[in-house]
Amino acid sequence: MKKFWDNPDGAGQLRGSAGEGARATRVPDSFEIGPVRIAPATVLAPMAGVTDTVFRRFIRNLGGCGLIMTEFTSADGVLRAKDQKAKRYLHFYADEHPISAQLFGSDPQVMAEAARIVEGLGFDLVDLNLGCPAKKVVKCNGGSGLLRDLPRIGGIFEAVRKAVTIPFTVKFRAGWNDEEIVCVELAKMAEDCGLCAVALHARTREQGYSGNARWEWIAAIKDAVRIPVIGNGDIRTPEDACAMVAATGCDAVMIGRTAPANPWIFRQIEQYGEWLTRGHVGTDALALPLERSSTVAYDEPSEADRYEMIRTYFRMLIEEELPDATGKMKQFASWFTHGVPGGAALRKAIYDSKTAPDILTRVEEFFDARLASAVTI
Numbered sequence: 219m220k221k222f223w224d225n226p227d228g229a230g231q232l233r234g235s236a237g238e239g240a241r242a243t244r245v246p247d248s249f250e251i252g253p254v255r256i257a258p259a260t261v262l263a264p265m266a267g268v269t270d271t272v273f274r275r276f277i278r279n280l281g282g283c284g285l286i287m288t289e290f291t292s293a294d295g296v297l298r299a300k301d302q303k304a305k306r307y308l309h310f311y312a313d314e315h316p317i318s319a320q321l322f323g324s325d326p327q328v329m330a331e332a333a334r335i336v337e338g339l340g341f342d343l344v345d346l347n348l349g350c351p352a353k354k355v356v357k358c359n360g361g362s363g364l365l366r367d368l369p370r371i372g373g374i375f376e377a378v379r380k381a382v383t384i385p386f387t388v389k390f391r392a393g394w395n396d397e398e399i400v401c402v403e404l405a406k407m408a409e410d411c412g413l414c415a416v417a418l419h420a421r422t423r424e425q426g427y428s429g430n431a432r433w434e435w436i437a438a439i440k441d442a443v444r445i446p447v448i449g450n451g452d453i454r455t456p457e458d459a460c461a462m463v464a465a466t467g468c469d470a471v472m473i474g475r476t477a478p479a480n481p482w483i484f485r486q487i488e489q490y491g492e493w494l495t496r497g498h499v500g501t502d503a504l505a506l507p508l509e510r511s512s513t514v515a516y517d518e519p520s521e522a523d524r525y526e527m528i529r530t531y532f533r534m535l536i537e538e539e540l541p542d543a544t545g546k547m548k549q550f551a552s553w554f555t556h557g558v559p560g561g562a563a564l565r566k567a568i569y570d571s572k573t574a575p576d577i578l579t580r581v582e583e584f585f586d587a588r589l590a591s592a593v594t595i
Contacts, residue, residue, distance in 0.1 A: 243464040244491035245471055248284070249446050252385035252414040254316050254342050256284040256470065258491075260459075260484050261417070261448055263474035264290050264320040264347070264389070267549070271310055272534045277477065278314060280527075282484030284470070286317050290347040290361070293323030293332035306540075308339060318343035318387065322350065322360040324370060326377035337382045343414075344382060346374065348390035348404075351423045362423035365394050368404065375411035385414035389450070389472075392435045395424035405439040405447070417448035417472055427475070436466040448472050456483070456490035456516055478553040481527060482519055489516035521558070525585035528554045532578045543574045551577075560588065 248257035262269060262277055264287040274286040288307055295304035310317055319336040321344065323329050333344045348371065350361030364371050379386055388408050393399040405416045418439055420431040431451025440447045449468035453459050459471045476483050493515040519527070531550065535543040551568045555561035567580040 243460055244494045245459050245463055245487055246469065247491070249469045251285075251343060251387060251446060254385055256316060258282060258284045258484075258488050259470035260487055261285040261470055261472040262287060262477060262484070263419075263450060263472045264288060264318075264345070265474055265478075266290060266350070266352075268478055270307070270540070270546075271314070272531070272538050272540065272546075273478075274314055274317070275311065276531050276534060277481055277484065280481055280485055282486070282488040284316075285343075286314060287345060288317070288319045290320045290322050290350060292360075293321045293325070293329045296321070296332040296335055297328060308336065308341075310341075316342040318345050320345040320347050320389070322347040322355065324358070324360055324364060324374075326370075326373040329374050330377040330381035333378045333382045333386070337384050341384065343385045343387055344378070345417075346378065346386075346388040348388060349419050351391070351426050356423070362391050362394070365391065365400055365404075365423060366398065368400060368407065371404065372407055372411065375408060375413060379412045386412070387415045387417065388413055389417040389419065389448075391419050391421055391423050392432060393422050395422050398422075399435070401435050402438050402442050405443050409443045409445050413445065415446040415448060415469075416443065417450055419472075419474075420449070420451040433462055433465050436462070436468050440467045440469075446470065450474065453483075454480075456487045459487045460490065460494075478550060479556055481531075482517070486516040521585070522589060524554070524558060525581075525589065528581055529578070529585075532574070532581060536574050536578065544572075544577065547574060547577045560584070 246259040248255055249259045250256065260283050262274065262283050262285070266289050269287060269289050277283050278286060291304050291307040295301040296308070298304070308319055319341040321329060321332050321336065323332065329346070336344045347361055348364055352361065355361040356363035390401065390404055392401040401418055408416050416439065418436050420433055420435045421429065433449065433451070436447065436449040446469040448470045449462045449466050450472035453462060453471055453473050454476045462468060462471055473483055532547055535546055540546065548569055551565050555564050558564065564580070564584045567584065568577050571577045571580055
Protein backbone atom coordinates (compact mmCIF):
# COMPACT_ATOMS: atom_id res chain seq x y z
CA MET A 219 0.00 0.00 0.00
CA LYS A 220 1.02 3.59 -0.57
CA LYS A 221 0.09 6.36 1.78
CA PHE A 222 0.22 9.22 -0.70
CA TRP A 223 -1.78 9.60 -3.88
CA ASP A 224 -0.11 9.94 -7.24
CA ASN A 225 -3.13 11.08 -9.19
CA PRO A 226 -5.52 14.04 -9.43
CA ASP A 227 -8.91 14.40 -7.79
CA GLY A 228 -11.42 11.76 -8.88
CA ALA A 229 -14.28 14.23 -8.98
CA GLY A 230 -12.22 16.35 -11.34
CA GLN A 231 -12.12 13.36 -13.64
CA LEU A 232 -15.90 13.50 -13.90
CA ARG A 233 -15.91 17.25 -14.45
CA GLY A 234 -13.41 16.88 -17.24
CA SER A 235 -15.35 14.15 -19.00
CA ALA A 236 -18.89 15.32 -18.40
CA GLY A 237 -18.36 19.06 -18.69
CA GLU A 238 -19.46 21.94 -16.49
CA GLY A 239 -22.97 20.57 -16.22
CA ALA A 240 -21.85 17.40 -14.44
CA ARG A 241 -23.93 16.65 -11.36
CA ALA A 242 -23.17 14.63 -8.26
CA THR A 243 -25.48 11.81 -7.27
CA ARG A 244 -25.60 10.77 -3.63
CA VAL A 245 -24.34 7.33 -2.71
CA PRO A 246 -27.36 4.98 -2.34
CA ASP A 247 -28.74 4.37 1.14
CA SER A 248 -28.53 0.61 0.59
CA PHE A 249 -28.16 -2.22 -1.91
CA GLU A 250 -28.52 -5.98 -1.80
CA ILE A 251 -26.04 -8.75 -2.49
CA GLY A 252 -28.27 -11.78 -2.80
CA PRO A 253 -30.36 -11.85 0.39
CA VAL A 254 -27.88 -9.67 2.32
CA ARG A 255 -28.88 -6.03 2.65
CA ILE A 256 -25.95 -3.60 2.83
CA ALA A 257 -26.77 -0.20 4.32
CA PRO A 258 -25.40 2.26 3.50
CA ALA A 259 -23.98 1.28 0.10
CA THR A 260 -20.36 1.65 1.18
CA VAL A 261 -17.74 -1.09 1.52
CA LEU A 262 -14.42 -1.20 3.35
CA ALA A 263 -11.98 -2.75 0.87
CA PRO A 264 -9.97 -5.78 1.94
CA MET A 265 -6.40 -4.62 2.61
CA ALA A 266 -3.46 -6.83 3.58
CA GLY A 267 -2.01 -5.77 6.91
CA VAL A 268 -4.86 -3.36 7.57
CA THR A 269 -8.36 -4.84 7.74
CA ASP A 270 -7.94 -7.16 10.71
CA THR A 271 -10.72 -7.52 13.26
CA VAL A 272 -9.54 -4.49 15.26
CA PHE A 273 -9.58 -2.09 12.32
CA ARG A 274 -12.86 -3.50 11.00
CA ARG A 275 -14.62 -3.01 14.34
CA PHE A 276 -13.00 0.39 14.68
CA ILE A 277 -14.45 1.47 11.31
CA ARG A 278 -17.81 -0.09 12.13
CA ASN A 279 -18.01 1.82 15.42
CA LEU A 280 -17.30 5.15 13.70
CA GLY A 281 -20.41 4.60 11.57
CA GLY A 282 -21.38 4.89 7.92
CA CYS A 283 -19.82 1.68 6.56
CA GLY A 284 -22.27 -0.88 5.22
CA LEU A 285 -19.98 -3.87 4.57
CA ILE A 286 -16.57 -4.80 5.94
CA MET A 287 -14.16 -7.37 4.51
CA THR A 288 -11.29 -9.42 5.87
CA GLU A 289 -7.70 -9.23 4.72
CA PHE A 290 -7.24 -11.41 1.66
CA THR A 291 -6.59 -14.94 2.89
CA SER A 292 -4.91 -17.88 1.20
CA ALA A 293 -7.35 -20.69 0.43
CA ASP A 294 -4.48 -23.14 0.85
CA GLY A 295 -3.80 -21.66 4.28
CA VAL A 296 -7.44 -22.06 5.28
CA LEU A 297 -7.23 -25.78 4.52
CA ARG A 298 -4.01 -26.22 6.52
CA ALA A 299 -5.14 -26.84 10.08
CA LYS A 300 -1.91 -25.40 11.53
CA ASP A 301 -1.92 -22.15 9.53
CA GLN A 302 -2.27 -19.64 12.36
CA LYS A 303 -2.16 -16.63 10.05
CA ALA A 304 -5.23 -17.79 8.12
CA LYS A 305 -7.05 -18.49 11.40
CA ARG A 306 -6.24 -14.97 12.61
CA TYR A 307 -7.38 -13.41 9.33
CA LEU A 308 -10.74 -15.20 9.54
CA HIS A 309 -11.41 -14.34 13.18
CA PHE A 310 -14.33 -11.96 13.66
CA TYR A 311 -16.89 -10.87 16.26
CA ALA A 312 -20.68 -10.77 16.22
CA ASP A 313 -20.78 -6.98 15.89
CA GLU A 314 -18.95 -7.14 12.54
CA HIS A 315 -21.95 -8.38 10.54
CA PRO A 316 -22.46 -8.08 7.66
CA ILE A 317 -18.94 -9.24 6.88
CA SER A 318 -17.32 -10.85 3.85
CA ALA A 319 -14.29 -13.17 3.83
CA GLN A 320 -11.95 -12.66 0.90
CA LEU A 321 -9.98 -15.63 -0.40
CA PHE A 322 -7.27 -16.01 -3.02
CA GLY A 323 -5.95 -19.05 -4.80
CA SER A 324 -5.89 -20.76 -8.19
CA ASP A 325 -7.16 -24.30 -7.58
CA PRO A 326 -10.94 -24.53 -8.03
CA GLN A 327 -11.40 -27.42 -5.59
CA VAL A 328 -9.19 -25.85 -2.92
CA MET A 329 -11.09 -22.60 -3.32
CA ALA A 330 -14.41 -24.44 -3.03
CA GLU A 331 -13.40 -26.24 0.17
CA ALA A 332 -12.05 -23.02 1.70
CA ALA A 333 -15.33 -21.30 0.84
CA ARG A 334 -17.24 -24.08 2.64
CA ILE A 335 -15.13 -23.47 5.73
CA VAL A 336 -15.79 -19.73 5.49
CA GLU A 337 -19.53 -20.37 5.29
CA GLY A 338 -19.32 -22.67 8.29
CA LEU A 339 -17.58 -19.96 10.31
CA GLY A 340 -20.63 -17.74 9.88
CA PHE A 341 -19.50 -15.19 7.31
CA ASP A 342 -22.30 -13.46 5.41
CA LEU A 343 -20.47 -13.51 2.06
CA VAL A 344 -17.37 -14.96 0.45
CA ASP A 345 -15.29 -13.01 -2.08
CA LEU A 346 -12.62 -14.03 -4.60
CA ASN A 347 -9.55 -11.81 -4.90
CA LEU A 348 -8.51 -11.21 -8.51
CA GLY A 349 -6.99 -7.82 -7.83
CA CYS A 350 -3.85 -8.10 -5.69
CA PRO A 351 -0.87 -6.96 -7.80
CA ALA A 352 1.86 -8.16 -5.39
CA LYS A 353 4.54 -10.16 -7.20
CA LYS A 354 4.65 -12.95 -4.60
CA VAL A 355 0.89 -13.49 -5.04
CA VAL A 356 0.87 -13.13 -8.83
CA LYS A 357 3.72 -15.59 -9.35
CA CYS A 358 1.58 -18.24 -7.65
CA ASN A 359 -1.29 -17.50 -10.05
CA GLY A 360 -3.21 -15.70 -7.32
CA GLY A 361 -4.83 -12.27 -7.24
CA SER A 362 -4.49 -10.37 -10.50
CA GLY A 363 -2.20 -13.09 -11.83
CA LEU A 364 -5.31 -15.03 -12.86
CA LEU A 365 -6.56 -12.23 -15.12
CA ARG A 366 -4.67 -13.87 -18.00
CA ASP A 367 -6.48 -17.18 -17.50
CA LEU A 368 -10.22 -16.63 -17.82
CA PRO A 369 -11.02 -20.36 -18.23
CA ARG A 370 -9.42 -21.09 -14.86
CA ILE A 371 -11.36 -18.21 -13.31
CA GLY A 372 -14.53 -19.71 -14.75
CA GLY A 373 -13.66 -23.03 -13.12
CA ILE A 374 -13.20 -21.33 -9.76
CA PHE A 375 -16.49 -19.47 -10.16
CA GLU A 376 -18.38 -22.68 -10.84
CA ALA A 377 -16.71 -24.73 -8.10
CA VAL A 378 -17.21 -22.13 -5.37
CA ARG A 379 -20.76 -21.34 -6.45
CA LYS A 380 -21.69 -25.02 -6.12
CA ALA A 381 -19.95 -25.31 -2.75
CA VAL A 382 -21.72 -22.57 -0.78
CA THR A 383 -25.16 -21.07 -0.34
CA ILE A 384 -24.04 -17.67 0.97
CA PRO A 385 -23.56 -14.89 -1.62
CA PHE A 386 -20.39 -15.26 -3.68
CA THR A 387 -18.72 -12.13 -5.10
CA VAL A 388 -15.49 -11.19 -6.86
CA LYS A 389 -13.18 -8.19 -6.75
CA PHE A 390 -10.91 -7.72 -9.75
CA ARG A 391 -8.88 -5.26 -11.75
CA ALA A 392 -9.62 -4.10 -15.27
CA GLY A 393 -6.97 -6.36 -16.77
CA TRP A 394 -3.29 -7.18 -16.79
CA ASN A 395 -2.41 -4.00 -18.70
CA ASP A 396 -4.02 -1.54 -21.12
CA GLU A 397 -3.65 -4.03 -23.97
CA GLU A 398 -5.37 -6.83 -22.02
CA ILE A 399 -8.57 -5.32 -20.60
CA VAL A 400 -10.92 -8.15 -19.58
CA CYS A 401 -13.17 -6.54 -16.96
CA VAL A 402 -16.43 -6.55 -18.94
CA GLU A 403 -15.97 -10.13 -20.13
CA LEU A 404 -15.07 -11.19 -16.61
CA ALA A 405 -18.12 -9.48 -15.10
CA LYS A 406 -20.43 -11.18 -17.60
CA MET A 407 -18.85 -14.53 -16.80
CA ALA A 408 -19.35 -13.91 -13.09
CA GLU A 409 -23.03 -13.18 -13.64
CA ASP A 410 -23.47 -16.26 -15.84
CA CYS A 411 -21.87 -18.43 -13.14
CA GLY A 412 -24.27 -17.22 -10.47
CA LEU A 413 -22.12 -14.72 -8.58
CA CYS A 414 -24.14 -12.13 -6.69
CA ALA A 415 -22.06 -8.96 -7.22
CA VAL A 416 -18.80 -7.72 -8.72
CA ALA A 417 -16.35 -5.07 -7.52
CA LEU A 418 -13.90 -3.38 -9.88
CA HIS A 419 -10.72 -1.62 -8.85
CA ALA A 420 -10.53 0.46 -12.01
CA ARG A 421 -6.80 0.06 -12.58
CA THR A 422 -4.75 -2.62 -14.33
CA ARG A 423 -2.33 -4.95 -12.62
CA GLU A 424 0.50 -3.13 -14.39
CA GLN A 425 -0.58 0.19 -12.84
CA GLY A 426 -0.43 -1.10 -9.31
CA TYR A 427 -1.67 1.86 -7.26
CA SER A 428 -0.36 4.61 -9.53
CA GLY A 429 -2.03 6.70 -12.20
CA ASN A 430 -5.74 7.36 -12.53
CA ALA A 431 -8.49 4.89 -11.81
CA ARG A 432 -10.46 4.58 -15.06
CA TRP A 433 -14.04 4.99 -13.89
CA GLU A 434 -15.35 4.43 -17.42
CA TRP A 435 -14.56 0.73 -16.96
CA ILE A 436 -16.90 0.65 -13.96
CA ALA A 437 -19.60 2.25 -16.12
CA ALA A 438 -19.00 -0.31 -18.87
CA ILE A 439 -19.50 -3.18 -16.44
CA LYS A 440 -22.63 -1.57 -15.04
CA ASP A 441 -24.04 -1.42 -18.58
CA ALA A 442 -23.14 -5.07 -19.21
CA VAL A 443 -24.56 -6.90 -16.16
CA ARG A 444 -27.66 -6.91 -13.98
CA ILE A 445 -26.02 -7.91 -10.69
CA PRO A 446 -24.77 -5.13 -8.36
CA VAL A 447 -21.56 -3.37 -9.35
CA ILE A 448 -19.26 -1.90 -6.70
CA GLY A 449 -16.83 0.82 -7.80
CA ASN A 450 -13.34 1.18 -6.32
CA GLY A 451 -10.51 3.62 -7.00
CA ASP A 452 -9.65 7.27 -6.28
CA ILE A 453 -12.29 7.99 -3.64
CA ARG A 454 -10.70 10.34 -1.13
CA THR A 455 -13.65 12.54 -0.19
CA PRO A 456 -17.45 12.27 -0.01
CA GLU A 457 -17.57 14.39 -3.16
CA ASP A 458 -15.44 11.78 -4.95
CA ALA A 459 -17.84 9.02 -3.89
CA CYS A 460 -20.80 10.94 -5.29
CA ALA A 461 -18.88 11.71 -8.46
CA MET A 462 -18.17 8.02 -9.02
CA VAL A 463 -21.85 7.12 -8.63
CA ALA A 464 -22.81 9.91 -11.03
CA ALA A 465 -20.19 8.92 -13.60
CA THR A 466 -20.73 5.17 -13.52
CA GLY A 467 -24.16 4.38 -12.10
CA CYS A 468 -22.50 1.90 -9.72
CA ASP A 469 -24.61 0.44 -6.93
CA ALA A 470 -22.07 1.00 -4.16
CA VAL A 471 -18.60 2.41 -3.55
CA MET A 472 -15.62 0.63 -2.04
CA ILE A 473 -12.91 2.54 -0.19
CA GLY A 474 -9.42 1.25 0.51
CA ARG A 475 -6.34 3.40 1.09
CA THR A 476 -8.28 6.47 2.18
CA ALA A 477 -9.77 4.64 5.18
CA PRO A 478 -6.58 4.33 7.30
CA ALA A 479 -5.75 8.00 6.73
CA ASN A 480 -9.33 9.21 7.27
CA PRO A 481 -11.37 6.59 9.16
CA TRP A 482 -14.29 9.06 9.22
CA ILE A 483 -14.72 8.86 5.42
CA PHE A 484 -17.69 6.47 5.58
CA ARG A 485 -19.56 8.58 8.11
CA GLN A 486 -18.77 11.69 6.08
CA ILE A 487 -20.23 10.10 2.93
CA GLU A 488 -23.41 9.33 4.84
CA GLN A 489 -23.57 12.87 6.25
CA TYR A 490 -22.93 14.35 2.82
CA GLY A 491 -25.82 12.37 1.35
CA GLU A 492 -28.12 13.57 4.11
CA TRP A 493 -26.96 17.14 3.53
CA LEU A 494 -27.67 16.88 -0.18
CA THR A 495 -31.19 15.70 0.53
CA ARG A 496 -31.92 18.30 3.22
CA GLY A 497 -30.59 21.12 1.08
CA HIS A 498 -32.89 20.36 -1.84
CA VAL A 499 -36.21 19.35 -0.35
CA GLY A 500 -38.86 19.68 -3.07
CA THR A 501 -36.31 19.50 -5.89
CA ASP A 502 -34.14 16.74 -7.27
CA ALA A 503 -32.57 15.74 -3.96
CA LEU A 504 -30.33 13.15 -5.57
CA ALA A 505 -28.54 15.42 -8.03
CA LEU A 506 -26.58 18.57 -7.19
CA PRO A 507 -23.87 20.58 -8.96
CA LEU A 508 -20.41 19.24 -8.20
CA GLU A 509 -18.95 22.69 -7.71
CA ARG A 510 -21.21 23.53 -4.78
CA SER A 511 -19.31 24.19 -1.54
CA SER A 512 -19.41 21.39 1.02
CA THR A 513 -17.91 23.27 3.96
CA VAL A 514 -20.89 22.44 6.17
CA ALA A 515 -21.89 19.22 4.46
CA TYR A 516 -20.09 16.82 6.81
CA ASP A 517 -18.04 16.82 10.00
CA GLU A 518 -14.32 17.45 9.86
CA PRO A 519 -12.55 15.86 12.85
CA SER A 520 -11.12 18.23 15.45
CA GLU A 521 -7.78 17.63 17.12
CA ALA A 522 -9.64 16.21 20.13
CA ASP A 523 -11.51 13.85 17.78
CA ARG A 524 -8.25 12.69 16.25
CA TYR A 525 -6.76 12.11 19.70
CA GLU A 526 -9.74 10.02 20.74
CA MET A 527 -9.56 8.09 17.47
CA ILE A 528 -5.87 7.23 17.86
CA ARG A 529 -6.22 6.37 21.54
CA THR A 530 -9.28 4.18 20.91
CA TYR A 531 -7.65 2.23 18.08
CA PHE A 532 -4.41 1.70 20.00
CA ARG A 533 -6.30 0.54 23.10
CA MET A 534 -8.28 -1.92 20.96
CA LEU A 535 -5.01 -3.31 19.59
CA ILE A 536 -3.67 -3.83 23.10
CA GLU A 537 -6.88 -5.44 24.35
CA GLU A 538 -6.97 -7.83 21.39
CA GLU A 539 -3.43 -8.96 22.30
CA LEU A 540 -2.37 -9.22 18.69
CA PRO A 541 1.18 -10.55 18.31
CA ASP A 542 2.11 -7.59 16.12
CA ALA A 543 0.30 -4.83 18.05
CA THR A 544 3.44 -2.70 18.40
CA GLY A 545 4.18 -2.95 14.68
CA LYS A 546 0.55 -2.08 13.85
CA MET A 547 0.74 1.03 16.01
CA LYS A 548 3.89 2.20 14.27
CA GLN A 549 2.37 1.40 10.86
CA PHE A 550 -0.80 3.35 11.56
CA ALA A 551 0.96 6.26 13.23
CA SER A 552 2.01 7.67 9.86
CA TRP A 553 -1.61 7.66 8.68
CA PHE A 554 -3.33 8.74 11.87
CA THR A 555 -0.98 11.66 12.61
CA HIS A 556 -0.83 13.01 9.06
CA GLY A 557 -1.80 16.68 9.23
CA VAL A 558 -1.51 16.90 13.03
CA PRO A 559 0.62 19.94 14.09
CA GLY A 560 3.81 18.57 15.59
CA GLY A 561 2.96 15.13 14.23
CA ALA A 562 6.57 14.45 13.19
CA ALA A 563 7.67 14.60 16.83
CA LEU A 564 4.87 12.26 17.85
CA ARG A 565 5.76 9.80 15.10
CA LYS A 566 9.39 9.78 16.22
CA ALA A 567 8.33 9.13 19.81
CA ILE A 568 6.14 6.26 18.62
CA TYR A 569 8.85 4.75 16.40
CA ASP A 570 11.38 4.94 19.27
CA SER A 571 9.05 3.14 21.70
CA LYS A 572 9.58 -0.56 22.37
CA THR A 573 6.19 -1.75 23.60
CA ALA A 574 2.52 -1.12 22.82
CA PRO A 575 1.77 0.42 26.26
CA ASP A 576 4.74 2.78 25.83
CA ILE A 577 3.35 3.92 22.48
CA LEU A 578 -0.07 4.61 24.00
CA THR A 579 1.59 6.63 26.76
CA ARG A 580 3.50 8.75 24.21
CA VAL A 581 0.26 9.44 22.34
CA GLU A 582 -1.57 10.46 25.51
CA GLU A 583 1.27 12.71 26.66
CA PHE A 584 1.48 14.42 23.27
CA PHE A 585 -2.21 15.20 22.91
CA ASP A 586 -2.79 16.01 26.58
CA ALA A 587 -0.08 18.67 26.31
CA ARG A 588 -1.48 20.09 23.07
CA LEU A 589 -5.05 20.20 24.30
CA ALA A 590 -4.02 21.74 27.63
CA SER A 591 -2.08 24.41 25.75
CA ALA A 592 -5.09 25.17 23.57
CA VAL A 593 -7.30 25.61 26.64
CA THR A 594 -4.74 27.91 28.30
CA ILE A 595 -4.51 30.09 25.21
